[in-house]
Amino acid sequence: MAKVTLISGSVFGTATLTADEIENQLESAGHTVTRPDPATIDALIDESVELLVVCTSSTGNGDVPDDLLPVYAALLNEFPRVTHLKYAVVALGDSSYENFCGGGIAVDNALAELGATRLGGPMKIDATEITEPEEHAPLWVIQLINSASTNRTSD
Template structure:
């Protein structure tokens, strides 16, 4: 099972969560590609069975500047990902109300438009409630691994 892990971060927290996901998934026996910086060519070249995106939210619900070029390229090129599975970890701060985890939600919506299939509902990590999002993601990552790992 090939997994591609992408991240978009403002202060590095989403990258940290993505790096932890890579370690956890590799330890579980998955073939993991860490694509950083994210580009459409790198994603397509990795030929993943599943895509994991870890994306923070900035400003008024926008994607991090580091992730915007990938997102726009994905929209413009529109490579159909029909049947390919994906999962998203969104990072945000619930104090911002309506824009909480909107960066992750934007990625999730685009992947659905590209006909990918969500493997697990998006994990929303709240900066108002945690100081260790990479640890808070572990139970969800374990669920993801269990849902995608080939059965023996």
């Protein structure tokens, strides 16, 4: 079973609720979840952290919510070593905005550019189509985590 670090960024609470449900379902599947609150870059650069899930909405014009901004800014400005991380981003957004899921995509790109390994996605959830992202995101995350931990066992 895997040890997963889960961080979230939210303005109105939908991404937090979705992260809550991802946490619940990962734990029900037998995984261990660490949920640093507030999310900090220190929680990611710890080399004992292997699996990272980020669940974030977008605000402004495709921007990262304030509560996740310190992590995103550190990724952009401090170039931390994150090559040990395998990660997946769940991006909540609304396709009526020009930069659909821009916040999640920005975090995903920043992690990839620093050499972290993308497990899949980002999973983009459109609020115009899906009003309960907490019913969709957990299964996608669990499948990726299960597959990553199976691959690790067979290394």
